[in-house]
Amino acid sequence: MEDTPKTMPRLDESLLSHVPPFSKLDKRQIREILDVASVRRLGEGVAVFEEGAPAERFFMLLDGYIRVMRITPAGEQVIALHIPSGQLFGIAKAIGRDTYPATSVTASEAIILSWPMRVWDEFAVRYDGFASETYKTVGQRIGEMNNRIVEMATxxxxxxxxxxxxxxxxxxxxxxxxxxxxxxxxxxxxxxxxxxxxxxxxxxxxxxxxxxxxxxxxxxxxxxxxxxxxxxxxxxxxxx
Amino acid sequence: MEDTPKTMPRLDESLLSHVPPFSKLDKRQIREILDVASVRRLGEGVAVFEEGAPAERFFMLLDGYIRVMRITPAGEQVIALHIPSGQLFGIAKAIGRDTYPATSVTASEAIILSWPMRVWDEFAVRYDGFASETYKTVGQRIGEMNNRIVEMATxxxxxxxxxxxxxxxxxxxxxxxxxxxxxxxxxxxxxxxxxxxxxxxxxxxxxxxxxxxxxxxxxxxxxxxxxxxxxxxxxxxxxx
DNA sequence: TCAGAAGTTTGCGCCATCGCAAATTCCGGT
DNA sequence: ACCGGAATTTGCGATGGCGCAAACTTCTGA
Missing domain, CATH: 2.60.120.10 (Jelly Rolls)
Incomplete structure (x- = not known):
């Protein structure tokens, strides 16, 4: 990862065409989506958003890895999960929240797309499969958290x-x-x-x-x- | 709870009018919803659904308490959370799953409404606020699980x-x-x-x-x- | 009323894991 | 090439909580 310095990718339709929430869309639709996206290239260890902050944007990881974690009042960190490229994250809207429930930090160099949260509902109604696929993602994360709990308990x-x-x-x-x-x-x-x-x-x-x-x-x-x-x-x- | 034996309630509109996912609805709509619901009164310690089973129905707890738990291969139980009355549960559809991710058992005598999962999408499009409120419930549960993990870790x-x-x-x-x-x-x-x-x-x-x-x-x-x-x-x- | 089951309490020894400390290795920057 | 900070390794002692076992209490049903 950080061995191969990332260049800023062209915002090309092919970037999203294999990502589940977007995979059912045609070129024109993906174009529309990319038109309202921002791209950022981040180094390792950079915070993308912090727990408790107003959830103003949602993100998709194009390349690299994201670490999702929480910090206790005593200052201890607990890493909840790692997100591999090709996944949406910071999707507070999908779980009815208006603040981020955890902090996320790049675990490597990373390239990140993001959209203002207000387009969420628009995407959900306009693009077939977007909502249902993101709920699946939520379901997977819940499953992982569940496993984590059982693991730690037993x-x-x-x-x-x-x-x-x-x-x-x-x-x-x-x-x-x-x-x-x-x-x-x-x-x-x-x-x-x-x-x-x-x-x-x-x-x-x-x-x-x-x-x-x-x-x-x-x-x-x-x-x-x-x-x-x-x-x-x-x-x-x-x-x- | 179990001291006051429960009687089967009449399926009256007032039962649901204060429950978040239904609270924005008018009497006629609630009537429609109740018409397709089943009611069950269960004793303590009765399984409502089992982890891994096809998610054929979703539930709402009218009275009593539900315990959500998982069982490890070694047979140890881990209790994930307790659900108080007035909440939906078994809402696998809301997280894009078609099997239940955990087992749920009554922790007291309980009265439970349920609907076949196929009406879920119907409810979501027809009743304003139903979908968004259930996502909030999911969000809360995620928050609780998160806290649980942090707690166990620290x-x-x-x-x-x-x-x-x-x-x-x-x-x-x-x-x-x-x-x-x-x-x-x-x-x-x-x-x-x-x-x-x-x-x-x-x-x-x-x-x-x-x-x-x-x-x-x-x-x-x-x-x-x-x-x-x-x-x-x-x-x-x-x-x- | 009694027997058995279910739930609870308590003692005791052990050990996995932590906490602290010190030494060592690795790496990036100047 | 060297220096300083970061990451890692390892030893050692302390201990929180487990596992086992046994006794006790409270319920339930016949």
Whole structure:
């Protein structure tokens, strides 16, 4: 990702033609949609919107990764999920809210389209499939959150971290020689904020797994070399 | 609740006139809606629908409480939330799903209206405010789940249980002499499944709090006698 | 009225995980 | 090439909360 510096894309119809909420539309309609969109290219670690702010725009991630998180009164961060490219986000309107329920930050360099929230209803009535597809997205996110809750309630740290890694390589994995790499820079700290543990514990786990040949990692980079055995860990099967 | 045996209500317009998704409608419209509804009176602990089942109907809780939960492969239960009367539930359609994402069970005696899911779209186009209000409900649930995740990630057991109690008395509390009682039967086990801990730990906490005059409890009944001091506990302030 | 089931309380030992601290490695900037 | 900050690793001690077990209480139904 951040290895390949992004150039500003031309706002071409092909950009959106494979994105679910827009995929049923014809060229003219996509043109209309792009005409009211803004594009931004952001570096890593840049906030797109903050929890509680009035939801004035909604977004679509063209390239890169977005991290959605919340911050506690005590200042601890909890990472809720990562959004891969091709998804809408900040769609407060779809859940009847007028403020953003969480903060979102770029997890890598990213290219983002956005529209003023007021065109939402217009899109919903004018473009067939737009509303229903975005509700599906909401449904998926709810499902993920649900799983997250069950996971945190019933599994222990090792399994949670293994799960998080697998989810990351599923959603954002890139094949490299020797395994599948998480496609954006991620620290032990980040991983700990995704799994409700500490960076120390994550570090210990990764070290142990590296010794056993399950993963290999550098600074801010993690490659899963043996996804299959990692799956076993998730089920609570001890890795010998 | 279960102390006052419920009688089957007449399907009267006034039943729905104060329920958000229907509150903007006139009598004739509510009449139409009731005409296609079924009513059921259920005892405590009865399943309304099961996770994964095709979402053939959606529901509205007229009286009582519903517990929404998931069951892990290992058979552990995790209680996601409680629904108070006056809310729609099982609204898979609103999140673009065709199966229920969780199991729901009556937490008390309950009276439930339901409609076949196929009338959903009809309601959405025909009745002003129906769709937008249900999306708000979805938004609220997402907010609650989010909070739950943050809570489990950052707080320890004592705070989580205190939080759960406060949430319960806010949503379902009933004033009694000496405090606010949770309005449906709830066991230590239930509370532990809401807070990702064990019934033993919950029992110990309640005992300790009872000694300090924060709560009083009998079998399946919990009364919060000093909500204010319980709030302090949530913030991590040690009791006395 | 009694027996069994269901729910609750409490003690005790253990261990997964945290918290703190210190050392080490890596990387970007000048 | 070097310096300083960021990220990572690892050790060690403390402990919150679990798991198991046993006793007790409260309900329900026959």
């Amino acid at each position: 599994q222990q740290v090792e399994q949670r971290v293994a799960n998080a890694l697998l989810r990351l390589i599923n959603q954002t994995g890139r094949k490299v020689e020797g395994g599948i790499e998480i496609d954006f820079p991620i620290t032990r700290q980040d991983l700990s904020e995704m799994t409700a543990t500490t960076l120390h514990t994550v570090s210990r786990l990764l070290s142990a797994w590296e010794k056993q040949g399950l993963v290999s990692s550098k600074r801010k980079r993690i490659t899963v070399t043996d996804p299959h055995r990692l799956v076993l860990l998730c089920r609570g099967v001890a890795a010998n | 707080q320890q057991v004592e705070q989580r249980v205190a939080n759960a109690l406060l949430r319960l008395i806010n949503q379902t509390g009933r004033k009694v002499e000496g405090g606010i009682e949770i309005d449906f039967p709830i066991t230590r086990q239930d509370l532990s499944e809401m807070t990702a801990t064990t019934l033993h730990t919950v029992s110990r906490l309640l005992s300790a709090w009872e000694k300090q005059g924060l709560v009083s409890s009998k079998r399946k009944r919990i009364t919060v006698t000093d909500p204010h001091r319980l709030v302090l506990l949530c913030r991590g302030v040690a009791a006395n």
